[in-house]
Structure formats: C-alpha cells, structure tokens
Amino acid sequence: MSQTVDDLRNEIRLAVGRYERRESTAFTKEALAAICDxxxxxxxxxxxxxxxxxxxxxxxxxxxxxxxxxxxxxSPFRKNELKSIADSLQNE
Incomplete structure (x- = not known):
C-alpha cells in the first residue's frame, strides 16, 4: 500500500523529533526548522x-x-518531495 502525503509528513515529523498529527496539515515553521537541522x-x-x-x-x-x-x-512539499525527504532522513 502506498503512503499518503499525511503518512509521509508524519514519518518526517517523527524522524526529526516532532510529534505526529492526526489532521492533515502542512509543516509549521518549527517543524521545517527541525527538518533543516x-x-x-x-x-x-x-x-x-x-x-x-x-x-x-x-x-x-x-x-x-x-x-x-x-x-x-x-507551495507546500509535493508527495515526491516528501518521499525524497523521508528517504534522506532514513539514510542518516
């Protein structure tokens, strides 16, 4: 089963020490800052x-x-960009 955009965002949030969100939302500035780090x-x-x-x-x-x-x-990250970010964070 393919991951949704929400699944990918939550995977990224968890990888950078943020918390999972139940509702569908783009990244906050704080979450983006954690990804930048x-x-x-x-x-x-x-x-x-x-x-x-x-x-x-x-x-x-x-x-x-x-x-x-x-x-x-x-605009917010597209699904393919989220996949690239998630992959990059898994490889670190």
Whole structure:
C-alpha cells in the first residue's frame, strides 16, 4: 500500500523529533526548522526564515534542487518531495 502525503509528513515529523498529527496539515515553521537541522541546512533559529526559504534549503541539501531558491518552493512539499525527504532522513 502506498503512503499518503499525511503518512509521509508524519514519518518526517517523527524522524526529526516532532510529534505526529492526526489532521492533515502542512509543516509549521518549527517543524521545517527541525527538518533543516536534520539535513544540515543552517538557519537563524532566533528568527525563522520564511517557509519557502526553508523548503528550498531542505530540497537543496538533499539534492532535489540545484540551489536554495525560494521562488521554486512557494507551495507546500509535493508527495515526491516528501518521499525524497523521508528517504534522506532514513539514510542518516
């Protein structure tokens, strides 16, 4: 059985020490910051950057994007991106 987007988000949340969510929600800034930390994308944790910047940085660090360009990540992660993130976190 194929994992849903919600399953993948929860798998990622648990991998970075966050908590599972029952409802379908995109990542909070705090969850994105935890993922950034897990993939070694440095951010200012005192003043979290915008979500598109963190999403771009995550995808850049795991090799999905060639640069950390926020204009390419204006919307929440797509399923294939979530799969790449989950795979990357499992391999660490």
């Amino acid at each position: 897990a993939v070694d994308y440095e951010i200012d944790t005192n003043r979290l950057p915008p979500k598109p910047q963190m999403r771009a940085g995550i995808l850049w660090k795991i090799g999905v994007l060639e640069e950390d360009t926020p204009t390419e990540t204006e």
